[in-house]
Amino acid sequence: MNRLGRYLSSMVLAIAVLAMPVTLIAQSTMPPAPYAYTQLDDPQQEAVARELMETLRCLQCQSQSIADSDAPVAGDMRHQVRVRIAAGEHPDEVRAYLISRYGDYISYDPQISTTTWPLFAVPVVLLLLAGLVMWRRLGRKGEAAT
Amino acid sequence: MIAEIGLAALWLAAALAALQLLAGFAGARAADGKAELAALARPAATLQAVLCAVAFLALLYVFAITDLSVRLVAVNSHSMKPFIFKLSGAWGNHEGSMLLWVTVMAMAGGLIALIERRLPERTMMATLCAQAFVGLGFYAFLLLSSNPFERLAEVPAEGNGLNPLLQDIGLAFHPPTLYIGYVGLSVAFSFAVAALLTRNVTPEFARVMRPWVLGAWIFLTIGITAGSYWAYYELGWGGWWFWDPVENASLMPWLAATALLHSVSVLAARDALRTWTIMLGVIAFSMSMLGTFLVRSGILTSVHAFAVDPERGSFILALLALYIGGALVIFALRAHTISEGERFNLVSREGALVVNNIGLSAILGIVLLGTLYPLLTEAFDVRVSVGPPYFNPVSAIFFLPMMVVLMVGPLLRWRRDEFSRIIKPVALVAAIVITVLIRVAIVNDISILSMLGLAFAAGLAVASFAPLFKRALHRTPLAIWGMCIAHFGIAVALFGMAADTAFQQERLVATSVGDVVEVGPWTGRLDSVKAVAGPNWTAMQANMLLSYNGGPELEAHPQSRNFWTPQMETSEVALLTRWNGQLYVAVGNQAEDGRWQLRLWWKPFVTFIWYGGLLIALGGGLALVGRVVGDLRRRRQAAEGFDDEDLDDASETVPTA
Amino acid sequence: MRQLRITLWIIVVLAAGLFGLFAYQLTQPKDDSVRSAMIGEPLPQFDLEPAFEGRPGLASTDFANGEPQLLNLFGSWCIPCRVEAPQLEALERAGATIHAIALRDQPQDVARFLEIYGNPFTRIGRDDISEIQFALGASGVPETFVIDGSGRIAYQHIGVITERDVPILLQELQRAGSGS
Numbered sequence: 001m002n003r004l005g006r007y008l009s010s011m012v013l014a015i016a017v018l019a020m021p022v023t024l025i026a027q028s029t030m031p032p033a034p035y036a037y038t039q040l041d042d043p044q045q046e047a048v049a050r051e052l053m054e055t056l057r058c059l060q061c062q063s064q065s066i067a068d069s070d071a072p073v074a075g076d077m078r079h080q081v082r083v084r085i086a087a088g089e090h091p092d093e094v095r096a097y098l099i100s101r102y103g104d105y106i107s108y109d110p111q112i113s114t115t116t117w118p119l120f121a122v123p124v125v126l127l128l129l130a131g132l133v134m135w136r137r138l139g140r141k142g143e144a145a146t
Numbered sequence: 147m148i149a150e151i152g153l154a155a156l157w158l159a160a161a162l163a164a165l166q167l168l169a170g171f172a173g174a175r176a177a178d179g180k181a182e183l184a185a186l187a188r189p190a191a192t193l194q195a196v197l198c199a200v201a202f203l204a205l206l207y208v209f210a211i212t213d214l215s216v217r218l219v220a221v222n223s224h225s226m227k228p229f230i231f232k233l234s235g236a237w238g239n240h241e242g243s244m245l246l247w248v249t250v251m252a253m254a255g256g257l258i259a260l261i262e263r264r265l266p267e268r269t270m271m272a273t274l275c276a277q278a279f280v281g282l283g284f285y286a287f288l289l290l291s292s293n294p295f296e297r298l299a300e301v302p303a304e305g306n307g308l309n310p311l312l313q314d315i316g317l318a319f320h321p322p323t324l325y326i327g328y329v330g331l332s333v334a335f336s337f338a339v340a341a342l343l344t345r346n347v348t349p350e351f352a353r354v355m356r357p358w359v360l361g362a363w364i365f366l367t368i369g370i371t372a373g374s375y376w377a378y379y380e381l382g383w384g385g386w387w388f389w390d391p392v393e394n395a396s397l398m399p400w401l402a403a404t405a406l407l408h409s410v411s412v413l414a415a416r417d418a419l420r421t422w423t424i425m426l427g428v429i430a431f432s433m434s435m436l437g438t439f440l441v442r443s444g445i446l447t448s449v450h451a452f453a454v455d456p457e458r459g460s461f462i463l464a465l466l467a468l469y470i471g472g473a474l475v476i477f478a479l480r481a482h483t484i485s486e487g488e489r490f491n492l493v494s495r496e497g498a499l500v501v502n503n504i505g506l507s508a509i510l511g512i513v514l515l516g517t518l519y520p521l522l523t524e525a526f527d528v529r530v531s532v533g534p535p536y537f538n539p540v541s542a543i544f545f546l547p548m549m550v551v552l553m554v555g556p557l558l559r560w561r562r563d564e565f566s567r568i569i570k571p572v573a574l575v576a577a578i579v580i581t582v583l584i585r586v587a588i589v590n591d592i593s594i595l596s597m598l599g600l601a602f603a604a605g606l607a608v609a610s611f612a613p614l615f616k617r618a619l620h621r622t623p624l625a626i627w628g629m630c631i632a633h634f635g636i637a638v639a640l641f642g643m644a645a646d647t648a649f650q651q652e653r654l655v656a657t658s659v660g661d662v663v664e665v666g667p668w669t670g671r672l673d674s675v676k677a678v679a680g681p682n683w684t685a686m687q688a689n690m691l692l693s694y695n696g697g698p699e700l701e702a703h704p705q706s707r708n709f710w711t712p713q714m715e716t717s718e719v720a721l722l723t724r725w726n727g728q729l730y731v732a733v734g735n736q737a738e739d740g741r742w743q744l745r746l747w748w749k750p751f752v753t754f755i756w757y758g759g760l761l762i763a764l765g766g767g768l769a770l771v772g773r774v775v776g777d778l779r780r781r782r783q784a785a786e787g788f789d790d791e792d793l794d795d796a797s798e799t800v801p802t803a
Numbered sequence: 804m805r806q807l808r809i810t811l812w813i814i815v816v817l818a819a820g821l822f823g824l825f826a827y828q829l830t831q832p833k834d835d836s837v838r839s840a841m842i843g844e845p846l847p848q849f850d851l852e853p854a855f856e857g858r859p860g861l862a863s864t865d866f867a868n869g870e871p872q873l874l875n876l877f878g879s880w881c882i883p884c885r886v887e888a889p890q891l892e893a894l895e896r897a898g899a900t901i902h903a904i905a906l907r908d909q910p911q912d913v914a915r916f917l918e919i920y921g922n923p924f925t926r927i928g929r930d931d932i933s934e935i936q937f938a939l940g941a942s943g944v945p946e947t948f949v950i951d952g953s954g955r956i957a958y959q960h961i962g963v964i965t966e967r968d969v970p971i972l973l974q975e976l977q978r979a980g981s982g983s
Contacts, residue, residue: 029880030931033931039652039654059942063388064390065533068383070734073943076933080932098937099840100841102940102942103528104529105530108532108534109533109535118515119536122512127508127544133504443829445825459825460826471815474814474815478808481807481811521825529838
């Protein structure tokens, strides 16, 4: 069973008007990659891998990380992550590798760049604004009330 | 026949809404709110509630008997389905859920028309007018583009079934809960617009609006809590919050409602924050509409999106632009006519509540930005993803200071206070926070956010009951109890989140029957795997025997289920709940060598997340009962000639009195 | 007061912008496919075993021979791949050299698939763990890349090749041939 299947069938449900239940995507008979459902022996490395996997987006399930998806492609990507971490790569290198293949889409952890800077600028502006509002509303009014 | 009755009732209700709009408008135009036509507004609203109830019952009926000549039933139901899911199928789809929305809205409108007599008649008429205006849009949507009672020319032999993921008791009641919350906010919106138009932003108005905000907020809290638990056990990987667009869509109205709830209290008790309260009233409903739009239009990709349709999206967008755009423009034109209200000091209850409001609004802004940002870049053909690694730390920047203020705020007096007065309880709470922080930092190697979460949870747990200190408990108003319990609920939920994030243990294994598996304090083995069947599914069920720290063996039966109408595989997890956490077991596929994929998680204190959510809702419930009883008492006293309007709120003024 | 009014009008404008964005996005066709970031980059290094006995395996070095070629990703278990089979044959008849990578596939399944739906492929490598799929930045199957004569990825086609896509792919092949 997989998230893609669910995703598709929910789409199918939404679109289909009295169509017969559509046969869903067939599954590959190939067993999942070795490290798709197997943890690394070193708990430290596994923890690092796990943390990284939670921040990588599954290609087919659309809105889920590869750490919580049953889609075969997510399993294969978990294998890639675990193998690379086990080989001593830093999580940032693995992330950078995947971004070089799929663009920023693959990572749930946006880095500051020409396309993402507003994501970081806006909270700063909000922080300043919050400070300003408090200073203006409360600081001055406080004196007035005293 | 029944379906036609439902449809007729709906058209009649829409006509009455038009009448209510005109009558309310006439009333709001008249100086004293009394015009000949205006007398019709209240009956029109009441009758609408009855008609919508008839329409909704008609829909339940056609689903109950699986009348396949109705298109909606044929597409979404099946004669073999369990009865309860036949009923829940009535609102488990777009048309039915919109009918539910309209019905709840009509009920709320009817209730206001029937019982609310405190506001000046002009404001009341404007409220009913606004309510009818909002209602009409939804009637139009329902009748013109999503008719739930449409018949089929050819009756099919069998229905299509309901998405198996929705065949779940939790999810059956999850959307209605959220909808009731959204509708409650629409009532608050109508009140806010009416108060703005009739220049009547007063404490009395706040007291009238407050129960609706509280009620909506309670339902939203329950809805989000239930939704999170549903995702947790249904999706099969142990996650309880994904910052998924649909989750965010339900979180945003909650954040706005929480802010509104607090600012409306300030307005009711102290006649301050007038403009801000109106603004939040508009924003809270905007977020409900926005949430509905995002979920229904399929404009954002989400695993939770079950019923998407761009055309309907356009309709909702038009309504969104009309109501929210309209309200904002009116607000911008009228805001200067509202004076700012009473003033207060930084160190005061109002000051703390302002910090709370700013924090909540900022988090709302961040969630909104993070959710919509991918949509914005997509317009420029760039695809980005924004997920937990962004939302968690960025919202924490505002959340953590709010926690500090939350611990101190309820102890402060209204208007003006000194820190020196409350230095003892503050020092105690600070000591708890710092002790926990140091202890956790020394003993465990966990992330800084989890550490802070644990420490603040401990501090807040104590601080939330500090307002009760030195009070005569049996004479403490219910609303104060409600506040304490809701704040305590936040501490409980925060503790659950931090503990699960920090101490969760995971075990993924391929096992043969008889193999031993260990995860955290649990030891277990796979006893057998067998095929089982339900009414509309078959499953492979793993029978496991597990013991906690060498204790007695407990059984767990996770399943991998295959539904056949429609065809889909789902994972039914097994949960072993202890007071201090939950063991989460899921079974996957069988490997070529015959071994079974098992996934086990030991999740310490994870249940506290949802207990906390329920406590928050319970606190809201107590406050609601307290307020309503207080209002009734006040009304009686007013009738007997007393003139003590501020009785209830004044009792909060001096917490330690 | 004036500041308040200005702030409010800013909010109105922001809301209007948001509604505009929504309206625009509603009119856009929803494209959920994830595009590769490797277009214009040299093909990643790989050397794959044959996917079944009938054709040799595939290595990245097979591409840098001066001629633009197609690289098709498929799986015998993938239903859309069956749909595009006639179009691949049409491409082959039009003179294109097509190599393929079979994803997560067993040799006997590949053999049966090609027997039923035709085999327009010159070389077929096997990728059991989607490793090369990730290296290419491919989102799934079926997917087709145009590789130019120097071994650079020139074009990516996501999903089924329909009849309308055949001339587009031929044109891209030609452009890849003349451009490098």
